Amino acid sequence: MPSDTIPSDPAVTPPVPKGQVERLIGKPEPEWTVDDMLDLVAEQGIRVVALMHVGGDGWLKTLDFTPRCTSHLRDIIEGGERADGSSLFTGSGIRPDASDVVLRPRLQSAFLDPFSPHPTLGFLCSHYGREGELLPQSPDTILRRAHERVLTETGLDLHALGEPEYFLGKTAEPGDSYGADDKGYHATSPFVFGEKLRREAMALLSDMGVPIKYGHSEVGYVPATARDETIWEQHEIELLLTPLPEAAEAVVLVQWVLRNLAHRDAMRCSFDPIIRRGHAGSGQHYHISALRDGEHLFATGPEGEMGEEGRWLIGGLVQLGGALMAFGNRDKGSFTRLLQGKEAPNTVTWGAFNRKALIRLPIQARTGEGRIVTPPTIEFRLPDGSAHPYLVLAGTAQALMLGRQTDDLPTLLDQTSAGYTLADMSGATPVPHNFDEVAVALKQYQPVLEEGGVFPADYIDAVVDHLGSIRNPEPAAV
Numbered sequence: 001m002p003s004d005t006i007p008s009d010p011a012v013t014p015p016v017p018k019g020q021v022e023r024l025i026g027k028p029e030p031e032w033t034v035d036d037m038l039d040l041v042a043e044q045g046i047r048v049v050a051l052m053h054v055g056g057d058g059w060l061k062t063l064d065f066t067p068r069c070t071s072h073l074r075d076i077i078e079g080g081e082r083a084d085g086s087s088l089f090t091g092s093g094i095r096p097d098a099s100d101v102v103l104r105p106r107l108q109s110a111f112l113d114p115f116s117p118h119p120t121l122g123f124l125c126s127h128y129g130r131e132g133e134l135l136p137q138s139p140d141t142i143l144r145r146a147h148e149r150v151l152t153e154t155g156l157d158l159h160a161l162g163e164p165e166y167f168l169g170k171t172a173e174p175g176d177s178y179g180a181d182d183k184g185y186h187a188t189s190p191f192v193f194g195e196k197l198r199r200e201a202m203a204l205l206s207d208m209g210v211p212i213k214y215g216h217s218e219v220g221y222v223p224a225t226a227r228d229e230t231i232w233e234q235h236e237i238e239l240l241l242t243p244l245p246e247a248a249e250a251v252v253l254v255q256w257v258l259r260n261l262a263h264r265d266a267m268r269c270s271f272d273p274i275i276r277r278g279h280a281g282s283g284q285h286y287h288i289s290a291l292r293d294g295e296h297l298f299a300t301g302p303e304g305e306m307g308e309e310g311r312w313l314i315g316g317l318v319q320l321g322g323a324l325m326a327f328g329n330r331d332k333g334s335f336t337r338l339l340q341g342k343e344a345p346n347t348v349t350w351g352a353f354n355r356k357a358l359i360r361l362p363i364q365a366r367t368g369e370g371r372i373v374t375p376p377t378i379e380f381r382l383p384d385g386s387a388h389p390y391l392v393l394a395g396t397a398q399a400l401m402l403g404r405q406t407d408d409l410p411t412l413l414d415q416t417s418a419g420y421t422l423a424d425m426s427g428a429t430p431v432p433h434n435f436d437e438v439a440v441a442l443k444q445y446q447p448v449l450e451e452g453g454v455f456p457a458d459y460i461d462a463v464v465d466h467l468g469s470i471r472n473p474e475p476a477a478v
Contacts, residue, residue: 019209021110029108029209034077037110038070041121048120049076050113051103053127054139054249056089058388060256062122063103080104080125085135088127091462092137101135102128109249111208115260124249136456139390140245146397147244149452154404156290156297156309160247160393161239161377164254165218165282165385167232167275168194169268172224176231179221182280184233187217197265198235201257208257210250211240219343220280230268232275234282241289241375244397248389251284271385274333274340281337281344282385284328287362287377288313288396299376300352300361309400313378314350315409316399317359318416320448321348321382322432322441324399326463327391328383332470335433337384345381347428351418358382358431382431394454402448439467 022029024044025036040046051063063081067073079102086099094101105123113120127138134141150158170193179187189195198215205212220234237258239250255271262269274281290297290309298310317324325334338346343356350359360379364372383392406412418428432438442449443464449455 019207020112021209032107032110034074034107037077037107037121038073040110041067041073042070044112044121045119046121047118048113048116049073050116050120050122051076051080051105051125052122053088053103053125054252054390056092056137056139058139058252058390060252061088064120077105077107077123080128085127085137089135089137091466092456092459094137100130101138104128114204114207114257115264136453137459139248139388139394142455142459143245143248143390143394143397145452146394146454149454150397150400153401153452154309155292156400157292158244158397158400159241159289159291160244160396161213161241161287162247162251162254162389163236163238163283163285163287164251164258164271165220165234165236165284166255166258167220167222167234167268167270167272167282168197168262169230169232169270170266172229172231178231179217179233182219182221184217184221185219192217192233192235193231194233194235194267197258197261197267198237201254201261202237204257204261205237205254208253210253211242213238213240218280220275220282222275222279232270234280241287241377244393245390247286248393251389272333273329273331273337273384273386277336277340280342281333281340283337283344283381284383284385284387284389286380286383286389286393286396288380289375289377290400296375298378299364299372306361310378311409311413312403312406313396313400314359314403315406315412316401316403317380317396318348318350318412319406320395320399320402320445321358321380322438323445323449324392324395325382325432325438326442326467327395328387329438330388331384331386334384334386338382338431339433344384346431347418348431349416349418349428350413357418395449398449398451398454401451402445435467435470439464442467 049065053061055061065076082100082102084099085094085101103125105125109124111122113122126140127135129135150156179191202212202215215237218234218236222232224231237254259269297307300306338344345358349357351357352361360381362379364376365374366372432441446460450457
């Protein structure tokens with residue numbers, strides 16, 4: 001293990017507070033009880049309880065209650081409520097004649113809804129089947145099984161952080177003087193109009209208990225035209241490392257908050273992979289970190305050497321990356337973003353610092369004395385704003401397990417290395433260029449995704465069929 005591997009020491013990096021709810025209850029989130037929630041509802045005058053969850057489409061959904069009494073509220077929190085699984089997970093193998101599922105809240109996910117006109121307590125939920133088992137077709141279940149499989153079989157606790165990039169759009173007005181394409185990185189007001197909204201989003205997310213690393217404006221800028229009077233500028237909110245299930249939840253909540261704020265302010269918020277050809281697209285990269293006994297393991301040594309766990313993940317992702325586009329690149333514009341020559345990966349490669357590689361080893365911040373202050377991560381740069389974060393991260397966990405099982409892994413890593421320069425990537429295998437090619441890759445690696453009971457077979461079959469039914473986009477210029 002490299003000597004500069006950094007520990008996850010609670011004395012150094014204390015748990016991120018659960019925002020307003022933790023402050024109001026007065027004790028750490030792992031200690032919350034149902035009675036704490038009952039007291040919170042009474043003390044804060046909560047009128048609505050929202051059971052929120054993520055469906056097969058990756059969007060946040062809600063089932064709202066106005067509890068009649070304390071016993072009714074307790075039943076909601078402890079038992080949840082039924083819903084129609086065939087509508088929530090269309091095309092996943094759930095039959096309409098046997099489609100009842102149960103939404104059951106996770107107590108430690110509670111947050112106060114910052115947008116409701118009435119005091120509202122929200123919970124994120126898991127999905128259960130008719131016999132009380134976790135629903136196999138639920139993205140939440142798939143991700144939790146993938147996370148648990150890695151922990152059980154390797155002892156590794158996989159953490160991740162998402163980097164949601166997005167465009168804000170406003171109608172052009174006389175006197176507007178904002179940025180220029182590819183020159184908006186870290187710009188501040190008055191040269192960007194979305195700074196205020198971004199900062200408000202970060203504050204609200206923090207109050208909700210979502211761990212934020214930082215936010216900034218990004219390079220993208222799309223000027224108004226005669227056909228479209230909207231000015232678009234790009235921003236990013238980067239999250240903190242958390243276990244895989246929490247990392248996916250955080251991305252979904254970031255998108256939900258940003259869309260709500262943009263709607264309130266009569267702006268448009270887009271996570272589309274591309275707004276207009278020739279301009280920067282929006283990625284949704286994921287940084288992955290593996291911990292064993294509280295220590296982050298992906299640090300590289302003085303000569304760039306990496307421990308076996310990091311090699312497992314890289315080796316798995318260069319094999320499985322194309323198949324994971326089924327979950328991480330779900331829009332026709334995804335292929336334009338990858339192939340138009342901007343800072344997006346278009347070959348199956350990995351490399352240190354190289355932003356056009358599929359997998360990147362980012363630099364780590366250090367003090368002047370050389371002490372590492374950021375955990376080492378491996379960045380998966382292929383997904384974009386159309387991604388389903390639960391399924392992408394579940395597939396990433398399965399990729400690590402694939403890399404662990406790969407014969408002659410050193411040769412594979414040598415063949416797919418991008419080195420340090422763009423020139424080193426000539427002749428590399430391209431990523432899939434259309435949905436048909438993604439479907440072929442997904443079918444090829446279907447057994448890998450199904451291992452350990454993570455992805456149900458009929459779920460993958462349904463995704464392959466769906467990909468085959470989509471009309472492929474026109475080829476994008478490279």
